[in-house]
Amino acid sequence: MSEYDNKLLDQPLKYLKGVGENRARLFSRLGLFTLGDIIHYFPRDYEDRSVCKAISEAIDGESITVRVRFVSDISETRPRRNLSIQKAQVTDGTSFMNVTWFNQGYVKQSIDISREYVFYGTVKRVGSRVEINNPVFEELEHSGNLTGRIVPVYPLTRGITQNILRKILRNALDTVSDKLVDILPPGLRSQYHLAETAFSFEQIHFPTSMENMEMARRRLVFEELLLLQLGLSAIKGSSSGQRGIRFSSVDIDPLLKALPFKLTDAQVRVFDEIRADMESDRRMNRLIQGDVGSGKTILAVLAIYIAAVSGYQSAFMAPTEILAEQHYRSIAPLLEKFDIKVGLLTGGMRKKEKEAIKEDAEKGRLDVLVGTHAVLEDSTIFSKLGLVITDEQHRFGVRQRARLSQKGQNPDLLVMTATPIPRTLSLVLYGDLDVSIVDTLPPGRKPIKTYVVDDRMRDRVYKFIRKNIAEGRQAYIVCPLVEESDAMDVESATGLVERIKDDALKGLHVGLIHGKMKSADKDDIMRRFSKGELQVLVSTTVIEVGVNVPNASIMVIENAERFGLAQLHQLRGRVGRGVHQSYCILFNQSKSQVSRQRMEIMASSNDGFVIAEKDLELRGPGDVFGVRQHGLPEFRIANLYRDMDVLKDVQKAAKHIVSEGLMEKDESYRPLARRVELMVRKKLQELSMN
Ligand code: ADP
Ligand code: MG
Numbered sequence: 001m002s003e004y005d006n007k008l009l010d011q012p013l014k015y016l017k018g019v020g021e022n023r024a025r026l027f028s029r030l031g032l033f034t035l036g037d038i039i040h041y042f043p044r045d046y047e048d049r050s051v052c053k054a055i056s057e058a059i060d061g062e063s064i065t066v067r068v069r070f071v072s073d074i075s076e077t078r079p080r081r082n083l084s085i086q087k088a089q090v091t092d093g094t095s096f097m098n099v100t101w102f103n104q105g106y107v108k109q110s111i112d113i114s115r116e117y118v119f120y121g122t123v124k125r126v127g128s129r130v131e132i133n134n135p136v137f138e139e140l141e142h143s144g145n146l147t148g149r150i151v152p153v154y155p156l157t158r159g160i161t162q163n164i165l166r167k168i169l170r171n172a173l174d175t176v177s178d179k180l181v182d183i184l185p186p187g188l189r190s191q192y193h194l195a196e197t198a199f200s201f202e203q204i205h206f207p208t209s210m211e212n213m214e215m216a217r218r219r220l221v222f223e224e225l226l227l228l229q230l231g232l233s234a235i236k237g238s239s240s241g242q243r244g245i246r247f248s249s250v251d252i253d254p255l256l257k258a259l260p261f262k263l264t265d266a267q268v269r270v271f272d273e274i275r276a277d278m279e280s281d282r283r284m285n286r287l288i289q290g291d292v293g294s295g296k297t298i299l300a301v302l303a304i305y306i307a308a309v310s311g312y313q314s315a316f317m318a319p320t321e322i323l324a325e326q327h328y329r330s331i332a333p334l335l336e337k338f339d340i341k342v343g344l345l346t347g348g349m350r351k352k353e354k355e356a357i358k359e360d361a362e363k364g365r366l367d368v369l370v371g372t373h374a375v376l377e378d379s380t381i382f383s384k385l386g387l388v389i390t391d392e393q394h395r396f397g398v399r400q401r402a403r404l405s406q407k408g409q410n411p412d413l414l415v416m417t418a419t420p421i422p423r424t425l426s427l428v429l430y431g432d433l434d435v436s437i438v439d440t441l442p443p444g445r446k447p448i449k450t451y452v453v454d455d456r457m458r459d460r461v462y463k464f465i466r467k468n469i470a471e472g473r474q475a476y477i478v479c480p481l482v483e484e485s486d487a488m489d490v491e492s493a494t495g496l497v498e499r500i501k502d503d504a505l506k507g508l509h510v511g512l513i514h515g516k517m518k519s520a521d522k523d524d525i526m527r528r529f530s531k532g533e534l535q536v537l538v539s540t541t542v543i544e545v546g547v548n549v550p551n552a553s554i555m556v557i558e559n560a561e562r563f564g565l566a567q568l569h570q571l572r573g574r575v576g577r578g579v580h581q582s583y584c585i586l587f588n589q590s591k592s593q594v595s596r597q598r599m600e601i602m603a604s605s606n607d608g609f610v611i612a613e614k615d616l617e618l619r620g621p622g623d624v625f626g627v628r629q630h631g632l633p634e635f636r637i638a639n640l641y642r643d644m645d646v647l648k649d650v651q652k653a654a655k656h657i658v659s660e661g662l663m664e665k666d667e668s669y670r671p672l673a674r675r676v677e678l679m680v681r682k683k684l685q686e687l688s689m690n
Contacts, residue, residue, distance in 0.1 A: 009036030043152035244283025284412035290438030292573025312386025348519025480559030550578030
């Protein structure tokens with residue numbers, strides 16, 4: 001029997017001692033419904049109340065535990081209506097301390113001043129005078145719950161206090177702990193030095209020492225990451241085992257001949273992998289990783305070509321309208337030479353236009369539909385969808401991926417990303433995909449020169465821009481990222497344009513583009529910049545991904561320290577796309593050591609993978625990838641940066657378990673296998689409901 005078969009863990013919370021209907025409702029807001037859920041509700045921190053301290057040694061502002069006797073009665077005053085104050089004096093033999101409670105009338109009744117107590121609270125000290133307000137207290141004889149130990153601190157929700165949660169967790173653990181079955185087999189536990197499950201749940205909530213807590217935590221992190229890894233590999237197994245379309249073996253020479261360049265070796269290798277997937281009757285589930293400018297788009301075009309010649313439609317998705325439009329403009333002329341019909345569908349289009357395009361897709365008059373998430377909408381119907389491609393995939397989570405691939409009859413799936421992801425993490429993010437890497441850039445690219453500057457260099461920077469523009473080049477200026485407010489982004493961009501137009505860059509053709517503009521206007525600005533009518537493009541980060549204007553050779557980024565390095569790398573990748581020497585100028589307004597280090601990394605490397613690794617080291621994955629946006633799973637306990645070592649162990653263990661088929665063959669792996677199976681089934685169900 002596995003932990004999960006254990007009906008006890010599925011029991012609704014309301015039946016637990018101390019919960020009831022009302023509190024159960026409060027917990028449901030935190031996503032906690034069952035006993036199993038609540039024991040997985042881990043503390044966010046701990047207060048060490050285990051060590052008693054002498055009052056005489058208490059430091060101002062410190063939280064301490066003290067053993068005291070009362071040297072006075074508890075007095076009560078009522079200075080105002082709605083305010084009562086209880087005061088007393090206590091001692092621990094080293095010094096005296098004044099205690100004050102506010103509005104805690106019950107202390108007078110519940111404290112027996114002839115007995116010894118343990119207090120925990122934050123002290124104030126002025127000279128030799130020590131005070132404590134609203135301490136937590138327990139009679140010494142019955143202490144050990146609230147004081148005298150390490151106490152968990154939970155994330156709270158309205159209506160539930162720390163003390164309530166602590167009691168409820170105590171009850172929950174008392175109810176389940178001797179019935180928990182360990183899903184990790186003993187062999188695995190001893191190999192990786194993992195604590196047992198009952199010990200781990202007890203110690204993570206009510207640690208008897210911080211060492212025990214760390215041991216418990218390591219085991220729980222291991223378990224969480226292992227389940228994820230095995231789950232992803234099961235999903236991968238089931239989807240790659242899925243039958244897909246067997247595309248014809250198409251001669252691609254005509255298309256290659258129409259290109260102005262020869263494919264790089266890396267492109268050829270990755271294309272061979274794509275082709276092998278497409279020609280097999282397995283369904284393709286492939287991730288193409290390749291640094292900015294490595295030439296991924298042409299790989300998509302080749303795949304689309306194969307699909308079209310085989311008689312299937314393709315959907316090609318991009319995360320922004322600008323990017324979708326740009327893809328449309330660059331691939332349509334090429335494909336239409338071969339009578340492959342390409343259409344564009346974005347959210348910003350007029351309703352009439354959208355409907356017409358959708359009808360074309362449904363009637364099979366289109367071979368390729370390029371677009372934003374509008375392509376995902378249920379109302380978009382394809383007559384014969386065979387291939388789905390998503391570009392700059394880091395904005396599309398597993399969920400969207402699954403939803404898209406449900407259109408048509410099991411279309412092949414190709415996802416492309418320029419966000420360089422360290423190998424270990426890519427297994428967590430994309431463990432359900434096969435991965436190909438385009439690891440070289442097309443020949444002849446001059447490495448971009450990157451300079452980190454501060455405001456004192458501003459005049460020289462503008463002069464430099466003018467000089468390059470006089471030579472026929474173009475420049476981007478990216479505005480500071482303003483915290484989480486589109487409106488403020490727009491304001492800062494607009495302000496910047498006003499300032500430079502009449503001043504530093506007077507006389508030049510300066511355009512502005514930001515996310516709040518109508519798509520027709522954005523489109524217009526982009527087109528004018530592409531054609532060279534605009535010489536300087538001031539922008540918020542909307543140009544981040546994929547924009548391709550080879551004549552642009554300067555990228556200036558304001559407040560570069562506010563961006564993630566992966567993002568800076570993306571932005572920098574907008575230049576260096578043509579034959580001209582390109583420059584990236586990073587304004588660093590921060591004096592902090594870490595900022596300086598990060599800017600140095602940018603200046604010293606043009607390799608997205610190196611940059612990502614270093615950024616990860618400096619800041620951790622949450623910041624690097626922006627958990628939500630990049631579809632990094634949310635963990636209950638694991639922290640990918642802090643737990644990188646555990647993750648490595650987990651990947652080793654998972655690989656062994658899968659390759660040896662232990663979950664099928666080895667009896668001791670049954671509980672684990674069953675848990676993975678349930679998890680995957682639940683996940684797939686969730687995905688199909690969305
Ligand atoms: P990304 O991988 O960032 O999406 P793109 O597909 O936009 O890169 O390609 C960047 C530029 O490189 C485009 O202008 C494209 O035409 C060009 N390019 C792609 N492959 C090659 C190649 N093999 N040789 C020369 N230029 C290439
Ligand atoms: Mg691209």
